[in-house]
Amino acid sequence: MYEPGPPPDGSGGPAPLGARHARDPETGAPGVRLRVLDSADAVLHSAHQPSGRVLEPELPPGAHTVELAAVLHPDATGTWTLGLGGFGALGLTVEKTPVLAGEFPPETDDPAVVHVRPPQRTARVHLTAGRPVEVRARRQLAPGTGRATVLTAAGPAPDPAGALAAAVAAAREADVAIVCVGTTDGDESEGHDRRSLRLPAPQDQLVRAIARGQPRTVVVVNAGGPVELPWRTEVAAVLLAWFPGQEAGHALADVLFGRAEPGGRLPTTWPATLADAPVRTTRPTGGVLPYEEGLHIGHRAWLRTGTGPAYWFGHGLGYTTWRYEALGVPRPHAGGGCEIPVVLRNTGARQGREVVQVHLSRPDSAVERPVRWLAGWAAVQAGPGERVTAFVRIPARALQHWSPAARAWVTEPGRFTVRAGPHAGELPLRVRLDPV
Incomplete structure (x- = not known):
């Protein structure tokens, strides 16, 4: 049972026309027809394309116009939004009737905009479910406008309250609810900074409403960086998918049905809210960004404040549990530095994979240091009840600091403390280390 729920804000316009609604007018195959024309x-x-997002069409000598055409099969009656992304002279027809035409020069020279995410110009057209129409989009090529051409379509916008109610009703009838949320093209991009870590509305409302009616709710978060998860303690499980690519569906199915273990670990520290984060401002003032936090970035910043985040650097759960049992004596490593054995046991009922982190600390140091810092890590696998040893190398550089006087990396004499555990906030094992 599937319900789309209310659409998130800031989605950046309709999605590229693809296999769900489009057929190549020449072959009938799912997708669109690309043609490059002369003057x-x-x-x-001419070539078949799986979707209406064509960023680098082949341009033979004499190329003048890029054209995308498809037979659109509406599955809902009402006002559809058709879009055309690109720059220059643009035109869009439905059944040979023009619905969009104009000259749209670039307003920026940002290559990410020109070549990857050109803005969409949209038109609204009434379509009838089950009655196919031919859609044809054209853009003329001109210097400095790139070649990206994107043909998009979106069906009638659902009533947000009705869509939310339908999603909640479906979740209540299901054995398990799987809710997919995440950032959108409109609020997460390499071309601009985010001003908030909140998910686009109304996704938090959707999760909470479903969790109230279905205790077995799994939330899949599709985001490229930290986001606030205010409902994280109200749901049965949270699965971070990042941006998983074209095999996302198969990979998610394998993990959700237990055929594969979710083995990833966080490469960043996630705050509960942006207001909790030790470093919140990265915008220059008067053209200057002072980097006042110095060495204390990421999990180091949290350790200095003495407060805890929602999830520490290195956090990640699988389908089994682990107990950290012993930390051995550091031994010299042939490649430099030292190696330290960490003994742990799989205490669950399934095979699993664990990533062991090793951190260093030196509270009595004569130089400024973080409270503790990552020195090494290693991944291990073990069956149910099995004990395994992770051998973690600590490179010599992890013990060193930069000396402006010596103009070199030097090792401060004295004793360091080695800690080991699953993530930066949980390091139950410790041992002393005296550098040689």
Whole structure:
């Protein structure tokens, strides 16, 4: 049972026209037809495309116009939003009737915008479910405008309250609810900074409403960086998918059905709210960004404040549990530095994988240091009840600091403390280390 729920804010416009609604007008295959034309509309290149997002179409000599065409099969009656992304002279027709035409020069030279995410120009058209129509989009090529051409379509917008109610009703009838949320093209991009860590509305409302009616709720978070998860203690499980690529569906199914273990670990520390984060401002003032936090970034910043985040650097759960039993004596490593054995046991009922972190600390140091810092890590696998040893190498550089006077990396004499555990906030084992 599937319900889309209310659409998130800031989605950046309709999605590229694809296999769900589009057929190639020449072959009937799911997708669209790409043609590159010369100035007299002679065809120089023609190819099938799986979707209406074509960023780098082949441009033979004499190329003048990029055209994308599809037979659109509406599955809902009402007002559809059709879009065309690109720059220059753009035109869009439905059943040969123009619905969009104009000259749209670039307003920026940002290559990410010109070549990857050109803005969409949209038109609204009434379509009838089950009655296919031919959609044809064209853009003329011009210097400095790139070649990216994107044909998009979105069906009638659902009533947000009705969509939320339908999703909650479906979740209540299911054995388990799987809710997919995440950031959108409109609020997460390499081309601009986010101003908030909140998920686009109304996704938090959707999760909470479903969790109230279905205690077995799993939330899949599709985001490229930290986001606030205010409902994280109200749901049965949270699975961070990041941006998983074209095999996302198969991979998620394998993990959710237990065929594969979710073996990833957080490479960053996640706050409960942006207001809790030790470093919140990265915007220059008067053209200057002072980096006042110095060495204390990421999990180091949290350790200095003495407060805890929602999830520490290195956090991640699988389908088994682990007990850290012993930390051995550091031994010299042939490649430099030392190696330390960490003994742990799989205390669950399934095979699993664990990533062991080793941190160093030196509270009595004569130089400024973090409260503790990552020195090494290693991954291990073990069956149910099995004990395994992770051998973690600590490179010599992890013990060193930069000396401006010596203009070199030097090792401060004295004793360091080695700690080991699953993540930066849980390091139950410790041993002393005297550098040689």
